[in-house]
Amino acid sequence: MKISIVRNILEVNESAARENRERLDRAGVVAVNITSAPGSGKTSLLEATVPGLSLEGMCAVIVGDLQTSRDAERIAVLGVESVQINTEGGCHLTASQVSAALDRLDLDGLSFIFIENIGNMVCPAGFDLGEHARVAMLSVPEGDDKIGKYPTLFQPADVIVLNKTDLIGVLDYDLNRVTDDLGRVNTRAPFLRMSVKTGEGIEAWLAWLRGLKV
Amino acid sequence: MHEMSIAVELMREIERAIAGRDIESVEEVSLTIGIMRQVVPEMLETAFGAVAMGTPAEGARLRMEFVAVAGRCRACGSRFEPTADSFLCPRCGQADAEITEGDDIVLTSLTCEERNGASESENQHRSQHS
Numbered sequence: 001m002k003i004s005i006v007r008n009i010l011e012v013n014e015s016a017a018r019e020n021r022e023r024l025d026r027a028g029v030v031a032v033n034i035t036s037a038p039g040s041g042k043t044s045l046l047e048a049t050v051p052g053l054s055l056e057g058m059c060a061v062i063v064g065d066l067q068t069s070r071d072a073e074r075i076a077v078l079g080v081e082s083v084q085i086n087t088e089g090g091c092h093l094t095a096s097q098v099s100a101a102l103d104r105l106d107l108d109g110l111s112f113i114f115i116e117n118i119g120n121m122v123c124p125a126g127f128d129l130g131e132h133a134r135v136a137m138l139s140v141p142e143g144d145d146k147i148g149k150y151p152t153l154f155q156p157a158d159v160i161v162l163n164k165t166d167l168i169g170v171l172d173y174d175l176n177r178v179t180d181d182l183g184r185v186n187t188r189a190p191f192l193r194m195s196v197k198t199g200e201g202i203e204a205w206l207a208w209l210r211g212l213k214v
Numbered sequence: 215m216h217e218m219s220i221a222v223e224l225m226r227e228i229e230r231a232i233a234g235r236d237i238e239s240v241e242e243v244s245l246t247i248g249i250m251r252q253v254v255p256e257m258l259e260t261a262f263g264a265v266a267m268g269t270p271a272e273g274a275r276l277r278m279e280f281v282a283v284a285g286r287c288r289a290c291g292s293r294f295e296p297t298a299d300s301f302l303c304p305r306c307g308q309a310d311a312e313i314t315e316g317d318d319i320v321l322t323s324l325t326c327e328e329r330n331g332a333s334e335s336e337n338q339h340r341s342q343h344s
Contacts, residue, residue, distance in 0.1 A: 001237075001325070001326045001327070001328050002323055002324070002325050002326075003231055003232070003235075003323060003324040003325075003326060004322070004323045005227070005231050005321055005322065005323060005324065006320060006321075006322060007227045007230075007231070007320065007321045008318055008319070008320050009220065009223045009224050009226075009227050009245070009319050009320070009321050010220075010223065010318065010319055012223055012226070013223070090218070090219065091215050091216060092216055092219070094219060122216065122252055123215070123216035125252075126216065126250065126251050126252070126317075127216075127219075148299055151298070151299055151301070152250055152252060155301055155309075155311070155313075156313075181299075182309075183302075183309060184299065184300040184301065184302050184309055185299070185300070185301055185309055186301070186309050186310070187308050187309040187310055188288065188308075188309070188310040
């Protein structure tokens with residue numbers, strides 16, 4: 001017996017993502033999904049963002065982590081609410097997990113929700129969480145070949161952040177290789193060179209975020 | 215290993231499709247997979263094997279057909295086929311592609327063994343109208 005079906009098996013995630021987005025729209029909250037490899041500086045970026053936009057009490061962070069609550073603890077110090085999603089080995093966040101995290105937050109009075117995805121350059125790429133904008137981040141120590149190697153992470157991104165630019169000279173990093181790859185993968189997203197450590201590029205990042213609220 | 219969450223969703227759809235039918239076992243599961251999804255066939259087989267354990271789909275074969283990526287340039291509107299590492303529009307040279315194909319995973323059919331021995335044609339007829 002053959003049963004013919006046409007079912008998009010990602011529909012569950014996609015409909016949960018749509019619901020999240022509608023819910024956030026109603027509350028007037030902009031959600032930003034930050035994706036990168038482990039160690040690119042997602043949490044550090046948030047540590048610079050919250051004081052940079054004076055978002056204390058005005059934003060929340062949903063942080064995905066395979067194990068431990070270390071990132072959530074760093075976020076708590078910033079004076080913003082955070083919800084930890086411990087995926088226990090799951091390599092990306094899903095829209096349903098984000099929906100459950102939204103249930104635990106009071107959206108009234110928030111301007112932004114930052115979703116710190118699991119550090120992974122493959123799996124988070126294909127899962128819409130209901131965000132309004134997606135950030136794809138990479139950092140200099142990871143090597144200058146990453147955009148070419150993981151194009152699906154960078155292709156749908158609304159902004160691309162290269163962190164730890166203070167190490168470019170130390171590591172003989174070929175910035176041209178990065179911009180060449182980006183020229184083939186995504187010319188729509190602004191490309192921000194940044195060092196959270198030295199502060200380079202932070203102003204451009206904050207300006208980009210402010211633009212999302214308009 | 216996003217194949218695991220794909221396997222979980224696939225199993226959910228299979229259960230939905232066979233619910234209310236007198237199915238002994240699912241022999242084959244056919245699906246189309248867009249290559250943007252970066253599914254590794256062996257990984258999906260392993261993940262599905264684990265998820266299907268103890269269900270009528272335990273031991274079912276996965277027949278996977280891969281679908282190439284197609285895109286539309288947001289800058290100039292032309293349609294083109296991006297390659298694995300290039301989303302460059304051949305007409306205007308911008309890399310600003312909206313992915314129109316090759317981004318979905320679709321369950322297309324199930325081949326099942328029935329419990330009551332009803333004929334295949336009858337059931338195909340029934341499934342088309344359900």
